[in-house]
Amino acid sequence: MTNKNQLAGILLVVIGIMVTCNIYSLIPLYPAISTEFNILKQDVALGSTLFTLFYACGLLVFGPLSDIFGRKQMITFGLAISAVTTYFVSLAFNPISLYFFRSLQGFTLASFAPVAFSYTFDIYTDKSRTLWIALINAGFLAAGIIGQLFSAWIVLTWNWSTTYILFSTIYFVLFLSALIILPKTKQSLQHETLKKRLHGLIKALINPVLFPLYFIVITVLFSFVAFYEAFSYQSAEADNQLFWIRTIGISGVVLSIFTGKLIARFTAIMTLKLGITLIWWSIFFLLFLDSVYSIGFLSIIFVGGVSLLIPTIIHFIGEKSGHLRGKAIALYSFILLIGASLGSAIASIFSYKVVLTVILVCYIINYVLSRFVIQKRK
Missing domain, CATH: 1.20.1250.20 (MFS general substrate transporter like domains)
Structure with missing residues (x-):
């Protein structure tokens, strides 16, 4: 290079x-x-x-x-x-x-x-x-x-x-x-009509192998944004606590760098389930623990789970989408951000504990999908 x-x-x-x-x-x-x-x-x-x-x-x-x-x-x-x-x-x-x-x-x-x-x-x-x-x-x-x-x-x-x-x-x-x-690169000059592109996106969305993955995708940034926004509403006056919890949570991102090695050693489905489990357990304990230190520690686990899920899902979609890969990845990015929008909206409507409960339910569903749907279709 x-x-x-x-x-x-x-x-x-x-x-x-x-x-x-x-x-x-x-x-x-x-x-x-x-x-x-x-x-x-x-x-x-x-x-x-x-x-x-x-x-x-x-x-x-x-x-x-x-x-x-x-x-x-x-x-x-x-x-x-x-x-x-x-x-x-x-x-x-x-x-x-x-x-x-x-x-x-x-x-x-x-x-x-x-x-x-x-x-x-x-x-x-x-x-x-x-x-x-x-x-x-x-x-x-x-x-x-x-x-x-x-x-x-x-x-x-x-x-x-x-x-x-x-x-x-x-x-x-x-x-x-x-x-x-x-550096400059050669441009493709390929052009698809809007109708053809939309048809490809719909085909990727309703693909029975990809659809359960897209459900998990929409919950990833949904949970991330909803958690931090809901917590900021609850702790609006405690600026130092918010700053500390945001700072310590960033260390969980390190897990994303090791995703490739985890997939190679333990398979993609095991890595997917590990990410879901980390989020599930961190949210479960956040429902009952209110101290700044426990929330800070659990936020590291939570961010770590999100960090594992995103590259693992990209791996799955890239592997299972075949000739639809380009459109499937584009649809993944779109759905990921729609989830972020929903997370912001939910956090503005419901209390911190209700938001955590919604996230918990989403990840119970995610685990069921990974265990009984995605794993079966490997």
Whole structure:
């Protein structure tokens, strides 16, 4: 692997972290924005829900566009326009403007993820590609905590709008870096009609082998977002506790790096069940333990379970989707983000304990699916 390709890989990981941070960046800002706009924190949360909905829609748009215009071109264009839309969020002056600018931001930031994975296939060999995909995935997961920590620190130090001014600046610097560092690749020039693409997505969704996997997919970021948002509502006044729990939880992301080795040694189905079990037990104990230290420890296990599930599910979908692989992975990304939107909505409606109960029920179903449906169809 050349030094330029190594530098490109590092840049892709950094971009992935910074882009994904904004899925979660609004969560610690709920109290400050609700006070400024004189609305409930749950009303502010609609900004997170709309962001993830439009992000999910963008995932289905930018992947095919990169086939036509080129991977590097789409990544750099996406970063440039995202710098602008992110700055717009800092200018929000009422709930409606916040919802509109966050929706716009979510759509433009979706220009990275689907293109990045295709880009790794263009510039890396099989061996190095696996490593960079694992690192990009680990970055996506770490961003779930980093995004919250970053905006929590900014709002405590300055104000909520500064968060998006800084993110906008970061995206502009990354845009310049991508222009210089990322190597150009040949564009595919393949183009599918909208009807043909939708037909392929529906075919992947109703595939009896893939459908139970997609049910698990929708619960992954659903549980992640719902847990942290519901906990932030319950502990809105305890900023130090929230910051500590978010910080310690990030260590669970390390498990994602070892997913490939676990799959090779214990099989994919065992790794899938391990991830589900870690989440199930951590949520079960969270229902009964309220001390900061126990929640912090259990959050590591919870994040670890999520970190195992995401790359394992990608492995399963890639293995079982055959000629539908490209559309199946695109659908996976879309469903994952729909789950995040639902998690934000559920957390804004129900109490912390009710949210934990819903997550627990989801993962009991997930275990049944993995044990009696997915395992049987190996």
